[in-house]
Amino acid sequence: MLEYKGYLGTVEADDGAFVGRVSGLRDVITFEGATFAEVEQAFRDSVDDYLAFCAGRGEQPDRPYSGKVPLRLDPELHRAAAARAQAAGISLNQWIAKRIESAA
Secondary structure (H helix, E strand, C coil): CEEECCEEEEEEEECCEEEEEEECCCCCCEEEECCHHHHHHHHHHHHHHHHHHHHHHCCCCCCCCCCCCCCCCCHHHHHHHHHHHHHHCCCHHHHHHHHHHHHC
């Protein structure tokens, strides 16, 4: 996984080359290189080109993730999680984020 300016890229080997794609966007941004160093640079160049293209058109670039996750829970699970967060002295949002961090 590659990361640059908040964008994430995935890379796969394909017939003697490395090919990749920026993840989590509606827009399609691809890149490739003969070596891993080349594909890393191509990833950064592709992100920069995309941002410049959007700026030139006066458009907001697509962003991978907003950081907001709508979540629906069983009411009893919600109650239990809220109680654990309160016992830990943190918000439910912080408690859930810590759980996700420890699982990632």
